[in-house]
Amino acid sequence: MNELTAQEIDEAIWPPALIFYIHAMQFNVRAALGSLELAGDAMGLTPGSTAPERIEQDFVLNHLQNAIIHAGAVSRHFWPTKGKGAAARKTQARGVLLRRQLEIKDDSPLADRRLRNAIEHFDERLDAYLANGIAGIILPHYVGRSIEPSGIPGHIFRAFYTDTLVFEIIGERYEIPPLIDELQRLEGALEAKNRGG
Numbered sequence: 001m002n003e004l005t006a007q008e009i010d011e012a013i014w015p016p017a018l019i020f021y022i023h024a025m026q027f028n029v030r031a032a033l034g035s036l037e038l039a040g041d042a043m044g045l046t047p048g049s050t051a052p053e054r055i056e057q058d059f060v061l062n063h064l065q066n067a068i069i070h071a072g073a074v075s076r077h078f079w080p081t082k083g084k085g086a087a088a089r090k091t092q093a094r095g096v097l098l099r100r101q102l103e104i105k106d107d108s109p110l111a112d113r114r115l116r117n118a119i120e121h122f123d124e125r126l127d128a129y130l131a132n133g134i135a136g137i138i139l140p141h142y143v144g145r146s147i148e149p150s151g152i153p154g155h156i157f158r159a160f161y162t163d164t165l166v167f168e169i170i171g172e173r174y175e176i177p178p179l180i181d182e183l184q185r186l187e188g189a190l191e192a193k194n195r196g197g
Contacts, residue, residue: 004093009100012093021098022193025074029187032070036180039063043143043162057143061158064167064176065119071109071179072116074186078104079111102189109182115167115174125170126157 013021037046039060044051078099080091104110118125136153146161147154159168165176 004089004096008089008093009096012090012097018101019194021077021094022190025077025186026190026194028070028073029183029190032067032074033180033183033187035063035067035070036176036183039067039160043160045162045165055143057141060143060160061141064160065158065169067179068115068119068167068174071183072113072120074183075110075113075116078102078108079113101193102186104186109175109178110186112174115169115172118169118172122169129170 040046041049042052042060042063043049043055078095080095082088082092098104134153134155136155137150139154139156139159142156142159143162145163146166147156156168157170160166160176161168167174167176
């Protein structure tokens with residue numbers, strides 16, 4: 001695809017229609033932050049919460065996964081799927097315009113699509129993972145401190161490590177704190193744009 005022109009970027013969104021993108025992203029950002037807060041509360045990791053006697057692992061992992069799905073939906077506004085033709089150029093220009101409007105940097109945690117793709121294509125990744133057979137320690141879910149290698153093969157399908165604040169799904173790991181920081185910053189930027197009309 002040839003480089004986008006300044007005019008294509010400037011005209012990617014009719015200015016009065018920008019509010020629709022703002023509202024769409026606000027929904028996803030708020031849903032992601034809400035799930036992250038629920039997961040943090042359930043583990044006693046958020047300010048004001050207390051460590052529970054027992055962590056409901058599925059509850060925590062489901063909310064972390066939900067947050068990542070919503071963060072992925074926000075990411076698609078800024079970095080749309082690449083395609084060909086005039087429609088693809090328009091969506092790419094829209095992504096550039098929104099990144100500029102909301103000061104989203106190229107190294108934003110939202111730009112990293114590895115974990116979102118791991119979740120959205122979980123079924124295909126699971127097929128490939130299981131194709132060769134697995135043996136050893138098998139954990140469908142885990143929430144707790146990082147597990148040290150023991151020499152026995154281990155297979156963890158979904159995990160959150162409370163000491164490193166890393167979420168894992170079939171070997172794909174993602175640091176949660178930078179994502180939280182970016183979502184909180186974006187929430188403020190979206191609110192400012194919404195108030196500004």
